[in-house]
Amino acid sequence: MEWTYxxxxxxxxxxxxxxxxxxxxxxxxxxAMLIMVSLIVSGVISPKQGIAGFSNPxxxxxxxxxxxxxxxxxxxxxQRIGPLLAGVFSKNFNVGLxxxxxxxxxxxxxxxxxxxxxxxxxxxxxxxxxxxxxxxKLLIPLSYASIFGGTCTLIGTSTNVxxxxxxxxxxxxxxxxxxxxxxxxxxxxxxxxxxxxxxKKLLPDRSIKSxxxxxxxxxxYITQIEILADSDFIGQKxxxxxxxxxxxxxxxxxxxxxxxxxxxxxxFEIYAGDVLKIxxxxxxxSELKDRLxxxxxxxxxxxxxxxxxxxxxxxxxxxxxxxxxxEGKSLRQMDFRRRFRAVPLAIQHREEILHEHLHEVELKAGxxxxxxxxxxxxxxxxxxxxxxxxxxxxxxxxxxxxxxxxNFIVVMSIITLVIALTTFxxxxxxxxxxxxxxxxVLGRIITMxxxxxxxxxxxVFLLAGVISLGAAMQTSGLADGLADGLINVFGQYGPLAxxxxxxxxxxxxxxxxxxxxxxxxxxxxxxxxxIKLDVSPYPFLIAVMLAASTSLMTPIGxxxxxxxxxxxxxKFFDFFRIGAGxxxxxxxxxxxxxxxxYPF
Numbered sequence: 001m002e003w004t005y006x007x008x009x010x011x012x013x014x015x016x017x018x019x020x021x022x023x024x025x026x027x028x029x030x031x032a033m034l035i036m037v038s039l040i041v042s043g044v045i046s047p048k049q050g051i052a053g054f055s056n057p058x059x060x061x062x063x064x065x066x067x068x069x070x071x072x073x074x075x076x077x078x079q080r081i082g083p084l085l086a087g088v089f090s091k092n093f094n095v096g097l098x099x100x101x102x103x104x105x106x107x108x109x110x111x112x113x114x115x116x117x118x119x120x121x122x123x124x125x126x127x128x129x130x131x132x133x134x135x136x137k138l139l140i141p142l143s144y145a146s147i148f149g150g151t152c153t154l155i156g157t158s159t160n161v162x163x164x165x166x167x168x169x170x171x172x173x174x175x176x177x178x179x180x181x182x183x184x185x186x187x188x189x190x191x192x193x194x195x196x197x198x199x200k201k202l203l204p205d206r207s208i209k210s211x212x213x214x215x216x217x218x219x220x221y222i223t224q225i226e227i228l229a230d231s232d233f234i235g236q237k238x239x240x241x242x243x244x245x246x247x248x249x250x251x252x253x254x255x256x257x258x259x260x261x262x263x264x265x266x267x268f269e270i271y272a273g274d275v276l277k278i279x280x281x282x283x284x285x286s287e288l289k290d291r292l293x294x295x296x297x298x299x300x301x302x303x304x305x306x307x308x309x310x311x312x313x314x315x316x317x318x319x320x321x322x323x324x325x326x327e328g329k330s331l332r333q334m335d336f337r338r339r340f341r342a343v344p345l346a347i348q349h350r351e352e353i354l355h356e357h358l359h360e361v362e363l364k365a366g367x368x369x370x371x372x373x374x375x376x377x378x379x380x381x382x383x384x385x386x387x388x389x390x391x392x393x394x395x396x397x398x399x400x401x402x403x404x405x406x407n408f409i410v411v412m413s414i415i416t417l418v419i420a421l422t423t424f425x426x427x428x429x430x431x432x433x434x435x436x437x438x439x440x441v442l443g444r445i446i447t448m449x450x451x452x453x454x455x456x457x458x459x460v461f462l463l464a465g466v467i468s469l470g471a472a473m474q475t476s477g478l479a480d481g482l483a484d485g486l487i488n489v490f491g492q493y494g495p496l497a498x499x500x501x502x503x504x505x506x507x508x509x510x511x512x513x514x515x516x517x518x519x520x521x522x523x524x525x526x527x528x529x530x531i532k533l534d535v536s537p538y539p540f541l542i543a544v545m546l547a548a549s550t551s552l553m554t555p556i557g558x559x560x561x562x563x564x565x566x567x568x569x570x571k572f573f574d575f576f577r578i579g580a581g582x583x584x585x586x587x588x589x590x591x592x593x594x595x596x597x598y599p600f
Contacts, residue, residue, distance in 0.1 A: 003481075004476065004477060006043075006044045006472075006475070006476035006477070006478075007476045007477050007478045007481060009038075009039075009042045009044050009476070010039070010044055010469075010472045010473055010476045010478045011478060013035055013038050013039060013042075013469070013472070014469070014521065017031055017034075017035050017469070017517065018513060020034075021512075021513030021514050021517055022512050022513050024364075024556075027327070027328055027458070028458070028462050028514050028517070029457075029458040029459075029461040029462050029465070031465070031517075032461055032462045032463075032464065032465020032466055032517075033461060033465050034465075035465045035466065035468060035469050036050050036051070036053070036464070036465045036468045036469075037050075039468055039469070039472045040468075044472050044475070044476055045468060045471055045472050045475060049468065049471050049472075049475070050468050051464070051468075052169075052467070052468070052471065053463060053464030053465060053466070053467030053468050054464045056165045056168075056169065056463070056464070056467050057164075057165055057168060057174070057428065057429070057430040058158075058161045058162050058164060058165025058166070058168075058463060058467070059165070059460055059463045059464050059467065060430050060433075060434070061155070061161050061165075061429050061430045061433050062158045062161050062162075062459060062460065062463060063455045063456075063460050064430075064433040064434055064436070064437045064455075065112060065155050065158075065161075065433055066112055066115075066454055066455045066456050066459075067437045067440070067446070067451050067454050067455060068111075068411075068414070068415060068418070068433065068436055068437060068440070069111040069112040069115055069116075069454075070115065070446065070450065070454035071411050071414075071440045071445050071446050071454075072111055072408075072411050072412075072415065073111075073115055073116075073119055074404075074407070074445070074446065074450075075403065075404045075407045075408040075411055076403040076404060076408075077403060077408045078107060078116070078119060078120075080403055081103055081123075085099060085100055085103075085123075085127050086126070086127040086130040086131055089127055089130075089131035089133060090130065090131040090132075093131075093133060093137075093200075094196065094200075096127075096131070097138075097141060097195065097196060097200060098192060098196055100124075100138070100141065100142065100145065101141055101144075101145040101148070101191075101192045101195060101196075102145075102188075102192060104116065104117075104120065104142060104145040104146050104149065105145045105146070105148045105149030105152075105188050105191075105192070106149060107146075107149065108145070108146040108147075108148075108149030108150050108156060109149045109150065109152040109153045109155075109156045109184075110153060110155060110156070110415060110419070112157075112158070112456075113146035113147065113149065113150050113156070113157065113560055114321075114322055114323070114456070114559050114560060114563075116146055117142060117143055117146050117560040117563055117564065118321050118322075118390060118393050118563060119393075120142055121139065121142070121319060121393050121395070121563065121564065121567050122393055122394060122395050124138045124139060124142055125139075125395055125567070134205050134206055135567075135568060136203065136204050136205060136206040136568045136569055136570065137200065137203045137204075137205060138568075139564035139567060139568035139570075140199075140203060140561075140564060140568065140570065140574070140575070140578060141195050141199065141200075141203070142560075142564060143558070143560040143561050143563070143564045144191060144195065144199075144552060144579075144582075145191075145192075146560050147191075147549065147550055147551070147552065147558060147560065148184075148187055148188040148191040148192070148550075149188060150549055151180060151183070151184035151187050151188070151545075151546055151549050151550065152178075152180065152181050152184035152185055152187075152188060153177055153178060153180065153181065153184070154175050154176065154177050154178070154179060154180065154422075154429060155177070155429070155433075156180075156184070156549075157515075157549050158459055158463065158516060159515050159516055159519050159545060159548045159549045160175070160180060160545055160549060161429075162463055162466070162467070162516055162519050162520060162523075163175075163519050163523050163541055163544060163545040163548075164429075165463075165467065166467065166470050166519075166520065166523045166524065166527075166541075167523075167527070167537070167538075167541055169467070169470070169471065170474070170524070170527050170537075172527070172537060172538075174428065174429070176422070176423065176425075177419055177422045177423045177429065178423060180542065180545065180546070182593075182597040183542065183546065183589075183590070183593055183594060183597055183598075184546075186589060186593060187546070187550070187586060187589070190585060190586075190589060191582060191586075194581070194582050194585065198581070199578050199582075202577055202578045203574075203578065204570065204571075204574055206568075206569045206570075223277075223278060224255075224275050224276060224277045224278070225275070225276050225278060226273070226274070226275050226276075227270055227271070227272055227273060227274045227275075227276065228272070229272045229273075231272065233270045234270060234271065234272050235269065235270070235271075236269070236270050237266065237267050237268065237269055237270075238251055238264060238265070238266050238267070238268045238269075238270065239266030239267065241270065243276075243278070244266075249278050249279065250278065250279040250343045250344075251264060251276050251277070251278055252277045252278065252279060252343050252372055253276070253277040254268065254270075254274050254275070254276055254277075255274070255275040255276075255277070256271060256273070256274050256275075257273075262374055263337075263341055263342070263343060263372075263373075263374055279343065279345055314372070314373055314374075314375050314378055315345075315370065315371070315372055316342075316370075316371050316373055316378065316381065316394055316395075317368055317369070317370055317371075317394070317395040318368070318369045318371060318381075318392040318393070318394060318395070319366065319367070319368050319392055319393045319395060319563065319566065319567050320363050320364065320365055320366060320367045320368075320369070320391070320392055321365060321390055321391060321392055321393055321563060322365040322366075322559035322560075322562055322563055323365070323456055323458045323459070323559075324363075324365065324390075324391040324392060325391045326363045326391050326392065327363060327364060327365050328362060328363070328364070329362065329363060330359060330360050330361055330362055330363065331344055331358060331359045331360075331361070331363070331369075332359040332360060336359070340371075340373065340377065340380075340381065341373060341374045341377045342371040342372065342373035342374075342377070343371060343372050343373075344358040344359070344369055344370070344371050345358075345370045345371060345372055346358070346369075346370045347361055347363075347367060347368070347369050347370070348367065348368040348369075348370075348566050348569075349361060349363075349364070349367050349566075364562075365559065365562045365563060366555070366562045366563055366564070366565040366566045366567070367566055368395075368566045368567060369392075381394060382394065393563075393567075395567065407445055410443050410445055411440070411445060414436045414439050414440060414443075415436065417432075417435075417436065417439075418432045418433055418435070418436040421435070437451065459516070462514065462516055462517070463516060466514075466516055466517050466519075466520035466521075467520060469517075469520055469521065470520045470521075470523060470524045473521075473524045473525070474524050474527075474528070479524040479525050479527070479528040480528045480532075482525045482528075483525050483528035483529035483532055484532065486498060486501060486502070486525065486529055487529060487532055487533065489501075491533060495530075495533055495535050495539070495595075495600045496591065496595060496600075498529060498533070498540070499539055499540055499543050499590075499591065499594060499595070500587070500590075500591045502522065502525075502526055502529075502540055502543050502544060502547075503543040503544075503546070503547045503587055503590050503591070504547075504587060505522065505547075506518055506519070506522050506543070506544050506547035506548050507547040507548075507550070507551075507583060507586075507587065509521070509522070510547065510548045510551045510557055510558075511551050511553050511554045511556075511557040512554070512556075512557065513557075515548045515549060515551055515557065515558060516548075518548045519544055519545065519548040522544045522548075523541060523544050523545075526540035526541055526543070526544050527540070527541070535600040536598070536599065536600055538598050539594050539595060539598040539599070539600055542594055542597075542598050543590055543594055546586070546590055547587075547590070550583070550586055552575065552578070552579030552580075552582055552583050553575055553576045553579040553580050553583055554572070554575055554576065554579075555570065555572060555575050561575060
């Protein structure tokens with residue numbers, strides 16, 4: 001390979017991007033934008049080539065598929081399956097497991113899988129409670145089922161659409177709607193069988209304690225203090241007091257005689273005799289007593305959920321969703337207490353439960369926050385949860401969307417029309433999805449405001465950025481050079497060996513960084529390698545597409561895995577123990593069946 005200036009620059013950009021994707025120092029959409037800017041500024045690609053990703057059919061298709069997915073979720077139809085599944089699970093776990101996998105899998109073939117999993121997490125937890133099954137036995141299968149289903153159609157995941165878009169930009173034909181269906185259906189069936197026979201035995205059984213405060217270990221962090229007559233606090237506003245300003249205590253309630261002030265505002269004035277319910281470390285309470293003559297009671301208040309629900313406040317658990325506005329920010333940056341009238345009591349951050357400095361914790365997708373909130377604000381949170389860009393999922397049985405039968409029929413008719421127009425080649429997929437969205441707005445199923453807000457712009461910018469990387473790899477000659485390297489090592493054994501190497505490389509890489517970035521990196525290499533071997537590029541593109549879309553071994557390789565990670569109280573190794581064997585099976589199946597369904 002001839003190492004030109006352009007090829008070296010692209011290689012440096014790739015190296016830097018991989019580090020940023022793996023470490024998550026920056027959000028993936030920002031990394032994608034930096035890729036684009038770096039390639040344009042360095043002169044590797046022109047400004048027109050750099051921003052071409054925004055007009056690529058793949059980017060536009062994915063954007064409008066988010067809108068169609070939202071319209072279907074808004075009808076409340078998918079949540080109707082919850083009570084049915086609960087009854088089945090109560091009678092027969094095996095049948096319930098298979099039904100859930102196939103229902104979620106089939107749904108994910110036509111709807112973006114991230115919102116499906118976000119919506120189903122509280123439903124599955126409710127099913128677990130009703131059927132007395134630990135939801136750690138259910139949430140990984142939920143995530144995996146959405147991944148299996150996504151391989152069955154062109155619109156199943158954004159990765160499929162991206163690879164199709166790269167093929168189109170390279171002068172190859174776009175993939176049809178069901179081009180991946182033969183191998184995708186096999187993956188869905190084999191994946192379901194694997195979970196049924198082996199996965200359920202490997203899934204951990206971590207029974208969730210019935211009381212939230214015990215699970216989060218907050219009993220020693222909730223207590224009450226009494227303001228004595230000679231306390232320095234008297235006459236102070238809460239926001240000016242040492243408790244809040246220096247010791248970072250959260251005042252949850254003030255009891256003044258027979259009156260109770262729940263979640264008092266910052267300008268609330270403290271009087272002698274006030275009893276304050278606070279959240280903090282016990283050592284801080286002792287320090288508080290010595291410094292400011294505060295009477296105290298180290299026996300933590302009983303804050304059982306059933307008692308709280310009867311009063312003025314409620315305990316809720318919130319799971320941060322992928323792409324949430326909370327992701328990468330702290331509760332202080334989000335002005336959490338003022339915006340939501342809620343106090344954080346604990347945060348389950350990956351496998352660690354945090355009780356202190358909660359407002360400073362940088363949140364990630366999948367983190368679980370225990371909050372105490374004024375009861376009349378719960379409905380506000382529920383409405384926010386069901387919005388197009390829900391920042392979190394409430395882990396409770398409440399908040400089920402009412403089923404709108406008429407809207408459901410209209411939305412399903414439009415989805416069927418989109419699929420039919422694409423399948424029978426009346427319109428390309430990008431045109432049919434735009435038409436479908438227009439019909440949804442004209443039919444008053446969604447508003448234009450909902451249209452804009454339902455698009456996952458983070459994914460759109462990611463796709464646009466990584467598409468420019470694919471273009472740079474081809475124009476710089478780097479894709480050809482890397483393809484030569486692969487051919488030198490595996491080409492002598494034939495195209496099947498090269499296909500196996502591509503699938504394996506893509507599978508391992510996508511466990512560590514964005515699946516879309518992995519596909520954008522390896523798809524151009526796959527095309528160049530096929531051209532040099534003088535064989536069809538489609539088998540190699542299918543291998544890259546499938547491997548990038550089936551991240552099963554880590555909770556960070558795929559968005560849906562990240563979302564169930566904390567909600568199911570999983571450990572990092574749980575995903576490897578269950579997913580490694582299935583990844584190996586998928587690799588072998590791909591090597592055997594791709595040449596059959598998509599000949600070289």
